[in-house]
Amino acid sequence: MKILAANAGALTNFEVLDFLRSRGAGRDPTRVIFPIAPSEFKVYDYLEQTAACNQTRQVIGEFLEKCKSVNLAKAEILNIINIRPSSLVELYPIIEEYDTRFGEAAETMEEFVETVVKLLPPPPNQMQSEEETATDQKEAADGERMETAE
Structure with missing residues (x-):
């Protein structure tokens, strides 16, 4: 290189x-x-x-294409890729002057957060907790008895 x-x-x-x-x-x-x-x-x-x-060049490229529809600065996009906010509350401090720029377009930003969660993979520790939650939900759905510590 x-x-x-x-x-x-x-x-x-x-x-x-x-x-x-x-x-x-x-x-x-x-x-x-x-x-x-x-x-x-x-x-x-x-x-x-x-x-x-867990990121790849293709995933980041796809994400950058989706970012074109939202008016974000390069530094904001960079921080979103690095931090991977999974809720509007986490996105709020990343975007400068959020209220004046996107105050009325809250629905658009909620859709953008969904895009972030869908395209950018979570950190390894968050992936494990999501897998454990999905397993727990499957076991509960199968009708198995869940034991609780008393």
Whole structure:
């Protein structure tokens, strides 16, 4: 990989994680084989616990296409990709002057949040809790007795 222009723009967490993987951060369990700084390993370890580890270039591309219908700044889109808000309450602090820009279009923003949840994959810890919830709901629907701790 060759850097064509330094400081060409901000990167998403996915792009940083992809870069660290390309340098060998994910393939070096001993952390001594590849020439990667300890701070880069710390960043890699952190990003592996965020939604960035489940994202792909195709997913982000699809999301960027959907963002064209909503008037958002590049920095706001970048933060949405990195944070992956799953409710309007989480989206509110990301968007500058939300009330003046989207106050009357609350329904549009609710649809946008649904798009975010649908397109961008959740972080690994949230995926596990969603799977456990779905399993619990299936067991309850099958008529099995649920035990409660008293």
